[in-house]
Amino acid sequence: MNWKDTPKTELHLHLEGAAPPAFIRQLAQEKSVSMDGVFDRNGDYQWADFLAFLATYEAACEVLKSPGDYQRLVAAVLEKSAQTGVVYTEISVCPDFCGGGDLGAWREYFDAMCQAADASPVETRFTVTAVRHFGPEQARITSAVAAQTAGHMLTGFGMGGDENFMNPADFAYAFDQAREAGLGLTSHAGEIAGPQSVIDTLDHLKVSRIGHGVRSIEDPALLARLADQGIVLEVNPGSNVALSVYPDWPSHPINALRDAGVKLSVSTDDPPYFHTDMVAEYDHLHRIHGWGASDFAASNRIAMQAAFCDEPTRTRLLTTFQEP
Ligand code: HPA
Ligand code: ZN
Numbered sequence: 001m002n003w004k005d006t007p008k009t010e011l012h013l014h015l016e017g018a019a020p021p022a023f024i025r026q027l028a029q030e031k032s033v034s035m036d037g038v039f040d041r042n043g044d045y046q047w048a049d050f051l052a053f054l055a056t057y058e059a060a061c062e063v064l065k066s067p068g069d070y071q072r073l074v075a076a077v078l079e080k081s082a083q084t085g086v087v088y089t090e091i092s093v094c095p096d097f098c099g100g101g102d103l104g105a106w107r108e109y110f111d112a113m114c115q116a117a118d119a120s121p122v123e124t125r126f127t128v129t130a131v132r133h134f135g136p137e138q139a140r141i142t143s144a145v146a147a148q149t150a151g152h153m154l155t156g157f158g159m160g161g162d163e164n165f166m167n168p169a170d171f172a173y174a175f176d177q178a179r180e181a182g183l184g185l186t187s188h189a190g191e192i193a194g195p196q197s198v199i200d201t202l203d204h205l206k207v208s209r210i211g212h213g214v215r216s217i218e219d220p221a222l223l224a225r226l227a228d229q230g231i232v233l234e235v236n237p238g239s240n241v242a243l244s245v246y247p248d249w250p251s252h253p254i255n256a257l258r259d260a261g262v263k264l265s266v267s268t269d270d271p272p273y274f275h276t277d278m279v280a281e282y283d284h285l286h287r288i289h290g291w292g293a294s295d296f297a298a299s300n301r302i303a304m305q306a307a308f309c310d311e312p313t314r315t316r317l318l319t320t321f322q323e324p
Helices: 021-031 050-063 067-083 103-118 136-148 168-180 195-205 214-218 220-229 237-242 254-259 278-289 293-306 311-321
Strands: 008-014 086-093 123-131 154-160 184-189 209-212 232-235 263-266
Touching (some): 008 067, 008 232, 008 263, 008 278, 008 293, 067 086, 086 311, 123 136, 123 168, 136 154, 154 168, 168 184, 168 195, 195 214, 209 214, 214 220, 214 232, 214 254, 232 254, 232 293, 254 263, 254 278, 263 278, 263 293
Parallel strands (some): 008 086, 086 123, 154 184, 209 232
16 A cells, blocks of 8 residues: 555644755755764764754754745755645744744744745645743743744744753743744653653643653553543654654554544654655554554544644645545
């Protein structure tokens, strides 16, 4: 079975983390920026563990310096999305890399990204993401920038980065500010850290979705809470295996989470870093976890129901994911 043409939604995709290595190398060459340590001998991104991954990620972002660079990047990322059957995507982007949190600069960068998204057949929304290890004060600045440009294609706010840095409660102000601006909320949790991280995120950040959340499987009471509240997990199995959250694909708890009544969707996170794409994720889920067309349609419907988009778009796209 080839899943390439199966229509897909993707709720969890980092713009900078989706940059093809060749794209970053090309920009580095154009700008004469050194990329020492970013690539391995094969030209792939080089990293050994989660913190090294974050460091390489930030080093690669050094070449993304102008609105034009971001326009090209969004175009390249959406081209890959379209090739892999994605019809609706939410791309997270970090304003810290787009003018350091300056509102005027961010507007220019974001306009350029929207131009590329407008030109793509993939229905696209953007979520602004704060980087946890940049701290609560920077997260406030990031969410203020998001709040002031909310609407149109900017529909969500989230947080990634080092999950062990400080506590979700420290970031409550940033999330309150984004919520008041009408943005949908998601945050990474239960990926590197255990279930308490998910509990604290739900309690203090009041998100409707969790990025990853897979380690909720370690706490039955939390699973019941997730199911009860209808919280949607943005599950990225290939990322979890690449980052050694689980030793291999068969150990991934995606079916156990689903069997516990937890709503979940499937995404790629930072595909070139983890040597994956949406077709590979579907292929592994089919071969290793027994997913078939109706399972994919169901997870895509869950994703569309949880998507940070307007109702006409949701209604239109939900019809794409009928039971086969
Ligand atoms: N986890 C946390 N932060 C991130 C990730 C991730 O998988 N990808 C990009 N930023
Ligand atoms: Zn992520």
